[in-house]
Amino acid sequence: MTLQEYTSSIHNFEECMKCTVCTAYCPVVQVNPLYPGPKQAGPDGERLRLKDPYFFNKALKYCLNCKRCEVACPSGVHVADLIQAARIRYDHSAPKLRDRLLASTDFMGSLARPFAPIVNAVTGLGVTKKVLDATMKIDSHRTFPKYSASSFERWLKRRRKEQAAFPEQVAYFHGCYVNYNYPQLGKDLVKVLNALGVGVQLLEKEKCCGIAMIVNGMSKEATKHAVHNVAVLGKAVEKGLKVVTTSSTCTLTMREEYPALLGVDNSAVKDSLLLATRYIFERLEAGAQLKFRPDFHLKVAYHTPCHMEKLGWGVFSEKLLKMIPGVEFTLLDSACCGISGTYGFKKENYEASQAIGAALFEQIRAVNPDVVACDCETCKWQIEMSTGYSVKNPISILAEALA
Amino acid sequence: MKLNTVIIGGGLAGLTAGIRLQKAGKSTAIISAGQNALHFFSGRFESVSESSADFIDFFAEAGVRLHYHEGVSLMPMGKLVPSSLSLEDVSIFPEGGLPRKALIVNFTGYHDFFSSFLAEGLEKEGCACRIRFIRIDEMERLRESPSEMRSVHIARIMDKAWEKVVQEVRVLLKDEDTVILPQVFGLKDSHTPSLIRERIPAKVVFAGTLPPSVPGIRTQLQLRRRYELLGGTFLMGDEAVSAETDGARVSSISTKNLQGHPLEAEHFILATGGFFSKGLSSNPQKVWEPLFGLDVEALADRNEWYDPDFLKEQPYMGFGVKTDASLRALKAGEIIDNLYVAGSILGATHPELGSGAGLALRSAFAVADLIAKL
Numbered sequence: 061m062t063l064q065e066y067t068s069s070i071h072n073f074e075e076c077m078k079c080t081v082c083t084a085y086c087p088v089v090q091v092n093p094l095y096p097g098p099k100q101a102g103p104d105g106e107r108l109r110l111k112d113p114y115f116f117n118k119a120l121k122y123c124l125n126c127k128r129c130e131v132a133c134p135s136g137v138h139v140a141d142l143i144q145a146a147r148i149r150y151d152h153s154a155p156k157l158r159d160r161l162l163a164s165t166d167f168m169g170s171l172a173r174p175f176a177p178i179v180n181a182v183t184g185l186g187v188t189k190k191v192l193d194a195t196m197k198i199d200s201h202r203t204f205p206k207y208s209a210s211s212f213e214r215w216l217k218r219r220r221k222e223q224a225a226f227p228e229q230v231a232y233f234h235g236c237y238v239n240y241n242y243p244q245l246g247k248d249l250v251k252v253l254n255a256l257g258v259g260v261q262l263l264e265k266e267k268c269c270g271i272a273m274i275v276n277g278m279s280k281e282a283t284k285h286a287v288h289n290v291a292v293l294g295k296a297v298e299k300g301l302k303v304v305t306t307s308s309t310c311t312l313t314m315r316e317e318y319p320a321l322l323g324v325d326n327s328a329v330k331d332s333l334l335l336a337t338r339y340i341f342e343r344l345e346a347g348a349q350l351k352f353r354p355d356f357h358l359k360v361a362y363h364t365p366c367h368m369e370k371l372g373w374g375v376f377s378e379k380l381l382k383m384i385p386g387v388e389f390t391l392l393d394s395a396c397c398g399i400s401g402t403y404g405f406k407k408e409n410y411e412a413s414q415a416i417g418a419a420l421f422e423q424i425r426a427v428n429p430d431v432v433a434c435d436c437e438t439c440k441w442q443i444e445m446s447t448g449y450s451v452k453n454p455i456s457i458l459a460e461a462l463a
Numbered sequence: 464m465k466l467n468t469v470i471i472g473g474g475l476a477g478l479t480a481g482i483r484l485q486k487a488g489k490s491t492a493i494i495s496a497g498q499n500a501l502h503f504f505s506g507r508f509e510s511v512s513e514s515s516a517d518f519i520d521f522f523a524e525a526g527v528r529l530h531y532h533e534g535v536s537l538m539p540m541g542k543l544v545p546s547s548l549s550l551e552d553v554s555i556f557p558e559g560g561l562p563r564k565a566l567i568v569n570f571t572g573y574h575d576f577f578s579s580f581l582a583e584g585l586e587k588e589g590c591a592c593r594i595r596f597i598r599i600d601e602m603e604r605l606r607e608s609p610s611e612m613r614s615v616h617i618a619r620i621m622d623k624a625w626e627k628v629v630q631e632v633r634v635l636l637k638d639e640d641t642v643i644l645p646q647v648f649g650l651k652d653s654h655t656p657s658l659i660r661e662r663i664p665a666k667v668v669f670a671g672t673l674p675p676s677v678p679g680i681r682t683q684l685q686l687r688r689r690y691e692l693l694g695g696t697f698l699m700g701d702e703a704v705s706a707e708t709d710g711a712r713v714s715s716i717s718t719k720n721l722q723g724h725p726l727e728a729e730h731f732i733l734a735t736g737g738f739f740s741k742g743l744s745s746n747p748q749k750v751w752e753p754l755f756g757l758d759v760e761a762l763a764d765r766n767e768w769y770d771p772d773f774l775k776e777q778p779y780m781g782f783g784v785k786t787d788a789s790l791r792a793l794k795a796g797e798i799i800d801n802l803y804v805a806g807s808i809l810g811a812t813h814p815e816l817g818s819g820a821g822l823a824l825r826s827a828f829a830v831a832d833l834i835a836k837l
């Protein structure tokens with residue numbers, strides 16, 4: 061055995077040479093001095109925590125898990141994984157009720173959906189927001205995403221036969237957002253894939269990917285979801301299906317976080333789990349064709365969500381959008397919008413969240429597009445709330461542009 | 464994905480080649496595993512001794528402001544070193560033009576700027592120095608986390624508060640001919656250093672801090688933005704992990720993030736940097752190039768790799784990938800037809816191309832121009 065084998069560590073922390081480039085790119089450090097920064101929270105802290113868990117610093121909760129530290133690291137240290145893994149390992153405080161609710165996106169969705177009109181009306185009320193703010197510390201500036209009265213699953217089930225008639229098939233992991241809040245995105249995907257001659261199937265009962273649980277101190281629950289999802293993904297993959305998604309965060313969670321943070325082996329399904337943008341790009345590259353409207357005109361500014369940046373697949377969304385005749389395309393500087401899932405909903409993070417996003421909002425206003433494109437639902441809420449510009453998933457723009 | 468050229472490495476060499484090829488109408492992608500040596504850049508382009516209008520114009524298009532003057536510039540530890548082509552932030556003293564009396568201004572509690580070393584260095588040259596510390600209200604917030612009081616964080620505040628520093632300096636300034644400030648200005652806007660210079664009635668010198676380098680990060684952002692504006696695809700945080708070859712040619716590159724989706728191209732540029740950026744690897748027995756297994760020029764005897772005098776030029780820094788005269792890579796003595804090499808991974812194998820940032824620029828221009836003509 062060589063010396064290197066003794067000194068190497070999980071998440072590569074010993075590769076850190078203290079250059080502080082990670083900290084230079086951390087959006088939280090820029091706005092919240094209570095956060096020690098990724099270098100200290102990650103590799104520096106790890107060295108101490110390994111000696112004695114006493115050195116675990118609760119301020120790690122301010123990390124918004126954007127992973128930009130990891131993308132920037134010149135030495136291949138998995139800085140963000142180190143931080144999240146430390147939170148899982150050393151922070152045993154029970155999550156607050158608020159955090160539990162925010163994290164249980166599919167549970168909340170299935171509860172709220174049947175009463176959608178009432179829930180939407182109530183959560184939209186100023187007085188409800190004030191109550192949530194005061195009792196639960198959910199910031200009153202936030203508007204809860206609206207719940208849809210009919211779920212996407214229901215919609216697609218009704219079309220099972222029609223979809224099965226297509227010569228080729230994919231399975232779709234729609235995630236909580238498409239199912240409960242915004243079925244239209246799922247319908248747009250079906251439209252685009254059908255235009256390519258591909259039918260869309262549901263998985264055999266997917267569960268929330270679990271990211272909100274991972275970052276809200278509920279890793280046990282998240283692990284259950286991961287095990288379940290890997291199993292149902294596996295069934296689709298065994299049938300020879302690719303599984304497509306429309307959320308960059310769900311995709312990153314299932315491909316990268318399951319093994320890295322939850323220790324759930326996803327090797328049998330990982331390569332078959334693709335963002336729909338990548339799947340469609342690859343089909344077109346292999347010769348498939350889409351017919352576009354001749355009169356389509358849209359000024360689009362693309363925002364790369366943090367988890368897309370980490371996944372490294374923004375290029376597919378970008379290339380697809382540029383391919384649409386009549387699209388005037390601008391790539392926004394890659395920067396965090398500040399919401400990071402449930403992070404920005406918490407009262408204690410509201411100001412930081414808005415300050416983080418400020419540069420992005422400023423750039424959007426300067427570009428003044430017809431629409432901002434991005435592959436993440438929480439970025440969508442944040443950018444719409446903060447700038448007033450409408451935000452759409454590239455798949456929806458593609459669907460609109462089809463002849 | 465099919466491209467004209469795939470560039471591996473997104474540092475100064477990779478970005479320069481990418482911009483040049485996009486300008487020539489070629490489709491390119493840059494794969495960049497993490498950030499690069501620009502984050503440690505002093506602002507001085509080593510080894511450029513000819514006046515270089517080409518470089519200056521090329522960078523001006525990206526908003527990067529360079530100047531060429533022959534003389535010496537002040538290094539972070541107080542040494543004066545010969546300099547020529549530099550970012551505008553860097554002041555170059557012509558022969559006989561060193562400061563006589565200097566006011567060195569630092570922020571209270573900022574430890575990454577070495578005022579007393581700077582003073583010591585200048586005093587050796589006969590310059591009298593006075594060191595003063597200032598506090599700016601906007602910076603107080605940073606003190607809550609003193610260990611993270613770093614150049615870039617200060618710079619973010621200075622993007623908005625630099626005029627306050629100007630006011631403080633004007634109050635402190637007596638009969639000094641020169642004011643020395645840390646290099647923490649103009650992270651967002653490259654005009655800020657010159658605006659500061661206009662408003663202070665003495666020569667203003669920005670001296671380096673501990674990394675990350677503020678002008679270096681700004682330059683990286685500007686070059687990346689320019690590259691993307693020209694339609695280039697920048698794959699940040701991705702890593703080339705293997706190459707597919709077809710006889711004497713490379714046909715595609717596979718990356719960590721794009722598993723199952725190789726990047727195909729007619730030409731490839733290897734700009735993965737030196738040891739520091741993992742363009743070259745070593746163990747006690749040998750030095751190698753990890754991606755393609757290219758031939759490397761290195762000394763066989765490990766005892767000759769380094770000079771025990773730490774501050775001397777280290778022989779290992781000269782090790783580099785072997786290429787032919789048109790910078791095409793060699794593997795087992797054979798030329799790989801469509802793989803070109805640029806930047807610090809060349810080491811000192813082509814002394815005529817210089818070293819450091821000068822080498823990065825010259826080699827990137829050379830390979831991009833060769834490819835653009837094909």
Ligand SMILES: Cc1cc2nc3c(=O)[nH]c(=O)nc-3n(C[C@H](O)[C@H](O)[C@H](O)COP(=O)(O)OP(=O)(O)OC[C@H]3O[C@@H](n4cnc5c(N)ncnc54)[C@H](O)[C@@H]3O)c2cc1C
Pocket residue numbers: 134471472473474475476477494495496497498499500501503504505506507508509510701702703704734735736737739740741742754805806807808818819820821823
């Ligand atoms: C700390 C330091 C300070 C320096 N300061 C100066 C200075 O002030 N002036 C000067 O003239 N020169 C300086 N240099 C020399 C410097 O190397 C050059 O100036 C120049 O910046 C090198 O550019 P490059 O593009 O060749 O390499 P780099 O900037 O090192 O970039 C290489 C890039 O390739 C990436 N990479 C490596 N392997 C892979 C892979 N398999 N897949 C994808 N990407 C990969 C790396 O992550 C990195 O981003 C300095 C060097 C260092 C290390």
